[in-house]
Amino acid sequence: MVQLIDTHSHLYDEAFDEDIDIVINNALEKGVTKIILPAIDSSTIERQKKLSASYPDIFYQMIGVHPTSIKEDYRKELDVVYNEISTNADSYLAIGEVGLDYYWDTTFAHEQQTALITQIEWANKYQKPVALHVRNAYTEMFEVLEKHSVDRRGVLHCFSGTLSDAKRAVDMGYMLGIGGVVTFKKNELAKIVAELPLQNILLETDAPYLAPTPYRGKRNESAYVLNVAQIVAEIKNTSLEQVAETTLQNAVELFGI
Numbered sequence: 001m002v003q004l005i006d007t008h009s010h011l012y013d014e015a016f017d018e019d020i021d022i023v024i025n026n027a028l029e030k031g032v033t034k035i036i037l038p039a040i041d042s043s044t045i046e047r048q049k050k051l052s053a054s055y056p057d058i059f060y061q062m063i064g065v066h067p068t069s070i071k072e073d074y075r076k077e078l079d080v081v082y083n084e085i086s087t088n089a090d091s092y093l094a095i096g097e098v099g100l101d102y103y104w105d106t107t108f109a110h111e112q113q114t115a116l117i118t119q120i121e122w123a124n125k126y127q128k129p130v131a132l133h134v135r136n137a138y139t140e141m142f143e144v145l146e147k148h149s150v151d152r153r154g155v156l157h158c159f160s161g162t163l164s165d166a167k168r169a170v171d172m173g174y175m176l177g178i179g180g181v182v183t184f185k186k187n188e189l190a191k192i193v194a195e196l197p198l199q200n201i202l203l204e205t206d207a208p209y210l211a212p213t214p215y216r217g218k219r220n221e222s223a224y225v226l227n228v229a230q231i232v233a234e235i236k237n238t239s240l241e242q243v244a245e246t247t248l249q250n251a252v253e254l255f256g257i
């Protein structure tokens, strides 16, 4: 059996309240032995901590404020998160998910940038990588990253940019997070993955969202990272073992697990 890591999974979400033990067991049965939990905002910190504490060998945590949680009160959100990272820095292996999301709403576009830059400063202060959420804002994201370099780099999670965005990210030393979308019929991402070095790919689910084929539309869970790995192996014309080994190594190096 191959060993896999789900580098982005919200298993502390209410969607898993009823059957989290089964979900974890499903993951272990598929060889998914490590799962990284990205934060959303102050409202998810306690749920995430509780889940990690019950399975300390499996879970690793991130901390940060997601761009869609950046509203009028974003400074308060940042304060809560900063308080957490400054008192428990060792509990978190990355700052995330943080970023820019101009897809749903651009009302707080400026605040999103300010919050992102602040959180990049924390990443550098605590020497952590970042997990970036970017939607409809790749140009703006690259502008921020060029001006505010992240020492330990990071991952563009759930990558949804163009091939040239992907190449630019790779040139800057970033990883691309590849999940369920790559398994969908007629997706541009498969073409991008075909061009990318395996050394720049991390596998993720983003559970409970974006379940891969054949579970599309259903609740996603960490076990399905195996389906993503299988498709990536097909696209890159290599073995599942090779994909598992390289992407696991990529995650170990980036996050220092």
Ligand SMILES: [Zn+2]
Binding pocket: 008, 010, 038, 097, 206
């Ligand atoms: Zn996410």
